Amino acid sequence: MTTPWLDRRQLRAWIRLRAVTELLPGALDTQLRHDAGVSEFEYFLMAMLSEAPDRTLSMTELARQVNATLPRLSHVVTRLEGRGLVGRHPHPQDRRTTNVRLTDDGWATVRRAAPGHVTTVRRHVVDTLTEEQIDQLAAIGDAILAELDPDGTMAATYTRYDDQEPGRPKPAAGT
Amino acid sequence: MTTPWLDRRQLRAWIRLRAVTELLPGALDTQLRHDAGVSEFEYFLMAMLSEAPDRTLSMTELARQVNATLPRLSHVVTRLEGRGLVGRHPHPQDRRTTNVRLTDDGWATVRRAAPGHVTTVRRHVVDTLTEEQIDQLAAIGDAILAELDPDGTMAATYTRYDDQEPGRPKPAAGT
DNA sequence: TGATGACAGTTGTAGCAACAACCAAGCATG
DNA sequence: CATGCTTGGTTGTTGCTACAACTGTCATCA
Numbered sequence: 130m131t132t133p134w135l136d137r138r139q140l141r142a143w144i145r146l147r148a149v150t151e152l153l154p155g156a157l158d159t160q161l162r163h164d165a166g167v168s169e170f171e172y173f174l175m176a177m178l179s180e181a182p183d184r185t186l187s188m189t190e191l192a193r194q195v196n197a198t199l200p201r202l203s204h205v206v207t208r209l210e211g212r213g214l215v216g217r218h219p220h221p222q223d224r225r226t227t228n229v230r231l232t233d234d235g236w237a238t239v240r241r242a243a244p245g246h247v248t249t250v251r252r253h254v255v256d257t258l259t260e261e262q263i264d265q266l267a268a269i270g271d272a273i274l275a276e277l278d279p280d281g282t283m284a285a286t287y288t289r290y291d292d293q294e295p296g297r298p299k300p301a302a303g304t
Numbered sequence: 305m306t307t308p309w310l311d312r313r314q315l316r317a318w319i320r321l322r323a324v325t326e327l328l329p330g331a332l333d334t335q336l337r338h339d340a341g342v343s344e345f346e347y348f349l350m351a352m353l354s355e356a357p358d359r360t361l362s363m364t365e366l367a368r369q370v371n372a373t374l375p376r377l378s379h380v381v382t383r384l385e386g387r388g389l390v391g392r393h394p395h396p397q398d399r400r401t402t403n404v405r406l407t408d409d410g411w412a413t414v415r416r417a418a419p420g421h422v423t424t425v426r427r428h429v430v431d432t433l434t435e436e437q438i439d440q441l442a443a444i445g446d447a448i449l450a451e452l453d454p455d456g457t458m459a460a461t462y463t464r465y466d467d468q469e470p471g472r473p474k475p476a477a478g479t
Numbered sequence: 480t481g482a483t484g485a486c487a488g489t490t491g492t493a494g495c496a497a498c499a500a501c502c503a504a505g506c507a508t509g
Numbered sequence: 510c511a512t513g514c515t516t517g518g519t520t521g522t523t524g525c526t527a528c529a530a531c532t533g534t535c536a537t538c539a
Contacts, residue, residue: 138442142430142433143430145441145445150325152449201495204496226504226516247307247310250318257447258317258444266321270320270324273433363488375490380526398535401488
């Protein structure tokens with residue numbers, strides 16, 4: 130099978146994207162650990178819970194939204210539970226499912242962490258780009274995710290803000 | 305301190321970028337592990353070596369190019385050495401430095417893995433974007449990396465192809 | 480030349496993630 | 510109502526990464 134190689138322009142773009150995917154997560158993680166004592170994954174998990182009805186999701190649904198396997202999520206929830214940030218609650222009807230609920234402490238932690246997190250996102254991404262580039266980035270992301278996440282496993286996360294009215298109450302942790 | 309929140313367009317862009325940084329590395333890693341028995345990090349490391357003069361770099365310089373700490377690199381090199389893909393060689397002059405050299409087996413492994421890797425990069429990124437978007441992505445990457453990697457630690461990696469002539473011999477593993 | 484500090488790597492330990500095996504509850508079919 | 514399949518979660522093992530402490534080498538300067 131003959132694989133068309135990447136030309137210079139494509140290589141330029143790809144190498145930069147690769148560098149971003151390499152460096153950006155670590156930068157966010159470092160800031161959150163330092164300022165809020167929470168990993169980026171834990172923060173994102175709690176952010177997803179904070180936007181769910183009754184701040185509650187089942188393990189399976191939560192795993193989908195944060196792109197984690199069920200075993201991994203189980204371990205992480207156990208740790209967060211030990212710190213009092215989330216709680217497990219058996220589902221009243223279906224006794225197979227376990228509901229995870231963000232506690233008041235967890236909610237406070239997310240609210241406390243959010244501003245610093247937004248500042249970091251601004252410094253590293255949003256404020257370095259022009260308005261046009263912001264929209265270009267969204268479109269590029271759409272194109273890549275269409276192939277990378279075809280059945281929209283994480284789609285709930287990134288289609289949530291597509292068609293909102295401006296007056297919508299701001300998501301306290303949706304960043 | 306008042307943190308200006310992200311507006312809807314900014315949030316759209318950011319959430320997509322975050323999803324890409326979450327999903328893309330895993331996709332590349334899975335493909336390389338499956339097809340070549342090598343992690344994405346190991347592949348990238350060997351690719352950097354393959355483009356160095358005499359396929360050799362010092363531990364420190366290699367750590368810079370692959371954005372790894374020295375301890376982490378030391379462990380990885382030990383494993384790769386055990387598989388015969390790289391070799392350690394003491395520096396003749398400065399006996400503090402250890403040179404890492406890609407073996408013939410390592411070189412063959414990289415060459416064997418490259419086509420499938422390029423195919424994956426094309427499918428997930430390059431071929432999903434228009435020509436304009438390719439250039440936009442490169443520019444966006446430049447802007448983000450200027451803030452994220454100001455002293456150009458990984459710069460050697462992503463500025464290498466900026467001003468090349470078309471006739472340049474193609475980098476066998478530069479993706 | 481002999482002490483001090485910086486540099487280059489290695490090794491040991493602890494924590495987190497992937498994978499696999501497992502258990503338990505629901506649900507369908509005969 | 511018994512059997513088998515599917516779904517939802519948890520637990521145990523292995524491998525990898527970050528962090529810290531340590532060794533050995535070089536440069537500098539008194």
